[in-house]
Amino acid sequence: MNGDWLLRGRDGRLSLYRLSGDHVLCRAESVPSGAWDAPRRIGGEQRLHPVLAVGQGADHYAHLVSWRPTVDGESGLVHSTHFRPALAALDWSPIGHPNKKGRVTGPPAVAVDAQGRAHVFVRNKGGGLSMVAQKEKGGWDPWRDLKGQGLHEDLAAVSTRAGLVEVYGTVPDGIACWRQPEPGARPVPGDTLRVPVRPGTLRALATSEAHVTVFFTDESGDLCAWRSGAEPVVLLPAAGPGPVAAVGCELEGLPCTLLAQRAKSGRVVFAAYPAEQESAGAWWTESGEPVEPDARVALAEDGAGRVVAATLSPASGELRLTRRKAEPGLALEAWRLL
Template sequence: MALRMLRGKDGRLTAYALVAGGIARWTELRPGGPEWTGPQLFETPGLTDITVAQGADGYTHLIGLRRKAVGDERTDVELVHATQFQTGRPLTGWHSLGTPHPKDWRKALKVGAPTAAVDVSGAVHVFVRNAGRGVSARRQDAKGKWGGWLDLKGKEVVDGLSATATADGRLEVFAPTEDGALRWYQPEPGGGLQRGDDVTARPSPGSVSAVESSRDTLTHYWRDQRTGAVCAYRPGAGTTASLGGETGIGPVAVVRAEIEGHDCTLVAQRDTRTGRLAVAAHPSEDEAAGVWWTATGEPGLAEPALALDASDRVVLAAMGPDGGLRVARQKTTEPGLALHAWQHV
């Protein structure tokens, strides 16, 4: 999992990162900062991947992939789930979700990193690449009961699935493949998932993200595997837009924010040319207006995350070379997107 940063019901931001031995968590002391607490380590031996999803109730769901050696020749794999009910509160215990291959541990080893989203009813949906290189899903209803694993089909899926919910609670799943991308969506909030049109694209594994760019409409972002450019795709638009940024690497972070009264979408990534983070913005759903990438932060920052704080200011966070959290917050006294000095948390 790349670094993730979410805003709780009380307005405070929380950042989560997978680290050696488990999950590190940093939490704002008060809405809008600037002080933070952390890192607090939640020890989870064998955890190799983690994703974080949040519902309208503010509950944060953590879903991980955990491995455990059994003897000299066997390794068991399972997906696990824990919940944080309020900002700064402890996690519940981990609950096993098994895998789509409960009777074959060798197939279970091929399960990919999970992604998750929460729908309008509060139901948690978990998605993974299965051993057949399709996509499997499991759902927890609003009362906490988990259903069985469902096979959504698909083929040649690679790592880097992305599941996102709109504010109305309608889900979309975006799955990179060897020569394109697949998409599933709910036609209406709370409905069943349907297969959408295949996307002509070559997303780099681990780079895909999405943002609600207008009411109940998601725009998906990724880095093109051939050119390195950051791309944007909106179902129904019919085309994929290139935003430049060809020298980036790793995850693409995205958030929608108001900048000087304009509805904008901000994108951040790590720039291999400078070793720093690069940030760009464009009018939401108007990628053709062009973007300009600007370097920020010290060299060595990685895994950028974007969120809005309690005052709807843009907050950019990243992991430092020392494993610590770095945070920069939007200035409100200067025009455009200007950030305060980076803070070592």
């Protein structure tokens, strides 16, 4: 899965999305901070490949993108919108292929601009980046080739706090990025970071009104933070493989960035530091019992503004959740199985 699969809807309820065989399931709180409903199938009966990208805009609508098989040996991308956790999502709608037709070219990524338009990014068969975006009054623009070369499959798409879309991808010699110069514009190439990066470790988060921070693991195993126009900063050793989960939150009245990851010990670890002040230092703190080796971690804030963490094992479907206690610091409730 690519993107934040644990989200807060506009009614304050949390929902989470996961792959299950050839379809996508959603679970949602029955009331904000309350019990969770049973899983529901998203997008109708369309059969999907086991890949999912999730994005959310300022309107709190969830946009989901996946690949579906079409004719023999070929596939196409599909999109669904989930307006509120308590409602059914729209049926999967085809949005085409970056090369008009062909096989799966890589996992998609999706970000949503200030006008609520989904922007879908995917590597094309030439190793560059392609995108398709929703029109403001319905429908989709034509596919655009944003160029580039040597892209690995993993992409990290994000919207700035001003609603401009950015996308990052790893290349053999570092990280390439594309940014919207203004609302509705085609993203254009931005800074390229020339450092060795482990593919599959990118995570992007809007950490202030002015900046997006990109987190990645370098070849030595350190977790690094990078913002355009600056050099990357080593935060601390990565706790495990894959990208970290990240969320902006307030701790002791101070805007902070909270990170989480499954550690080699099997337990979930957390680290927090003042937003964009990596020099303040960060360190991992373990929480809960060990989770499945393939478990991924997600972070969000609930309707009351409390941090919530969830773990999901794709193989077993096991879901666990905790949230911050109503007390100073980052004390968490006991993890519970959903």
